[in-house]
Amino acid sequence: MAIKYRDIGFVADTSSFDYDECIDQALGSLHDESRYRVFTDLARRAGQFPRAWDHSGVTPREITVWCSNDYLGMGQNTGVLNAMKGAIDSWAPVLVALAIFPARIMSLLSLKKNWLTCTTRKRFGFTSGYISNEATISTLGKLLPDCLILSDELNHASMIEGVRQSGCSKRIWRHNDLEHLESLLREAGNERAKLIIFESIYSMDGDIAPIKKFVIWPKNTMPLTYLDEGACRGNVWATWRRHCRPRRADVAHSTLSRERWQKRSALWAANHRQS
Known part of the structure; x- marks a missing residue:
């Protein structure tokens, strides 16, 4: 059974703090100070690195992406792409919320072992x-x-x-x-x-x-x-x-x-x- 506010003796006070107004003012300040971050919506083209399409406006426009960590275009490297496709066929995608559930994934373990060979120092991996x-x-x-x-x-x-x-x-x-x-x-x-x-x-x-x-x-x-x-x-x-x-x-x-x-x-x- 749904419980209404009146059922537990609560009556809203219309003169209470205006949360919406407070949040609107904070957002307005971000705009006024040019600190409101707007992201660009990109669609990359296979085989055309570093070209992409900007979908932020009404009409998509072709652009060159200069702000990327993919310096060598490895995201479109044939060997990398074929390895990714092959991994899907061999191991199948595994969707898990935690690395410890239900068990460790061998494909990722292989990558980690290769990563550890880059140095003799102890290492720990993070998401970013x-x-x-x-x-x-x-x-x-x-x-x-x-x-x-x-x-x-x-x-x-x-x-x-x-x-x-x-x-x-x-x-x-x-x-x-x-x-x-x-x-x-x-x-x-x-x-x-x-x-x-x-x-x-x-x-x-x-x-x-x-x-x-x-x-x-x-x-x-x-x-x-x-x-x-x-x-x-x-x-x-x-x-x-x-x-x-x-x-x-x-x-x-x-x-x-x-x-x-x-x-x-x-x-x-x-x-x-x-x-």
Whole structure:
């Protein structure tokens, strides 16, 4: 039986808070400040990378997509596409809500094992680069007692969100300013747990961090270092080898969406299908 408000003694007050008006004002502010995000509706054409059709307006128009992580067009690579089609025929699509239910999927395990051969360092996979930064930084901050997080002022939003969710005290140092960072470390003292977070290449400005200086500290300070190299490794491989090399940092964030990983994944997909 449906229960009406009057059945439980509730009578709506017409003079109560106007929630709609409050929300409308907030949305209006986003529009006025040009912060209301509008997405473009794209339809890609097979075999015509990087061309696509923009369906945002009344009439679709052909455009060139410049803002994509698919740098080499691996999303339309014949070997990759054939491997995907073959995987569907061999294993059938498996729709699950959680990785632990009902069991682990062999095709994904094979991909993970191949991924682990790329380095001797221990790895953990996330659904996206944003989640990787956010979850790792927030978790480290919660695990380390009385942790102080020191962050470059131009760090990515995902790193900033990780700091916020950690609940830790934070200090922001001037972009790539080693002297400012050193002064903040001295203020923090030697006994306190400290986490330094920064990027190898800052994608918006193209700046390269002096990583060698950021990860080598006197033993009495011993900060933990976290490096986001999502915009570097594989995208500019020679530069990465010369300047970055995430193994120098205690924890490093990488991505599967950049050039070198795309090449490796494509080769794996083709070879795995043939075998």
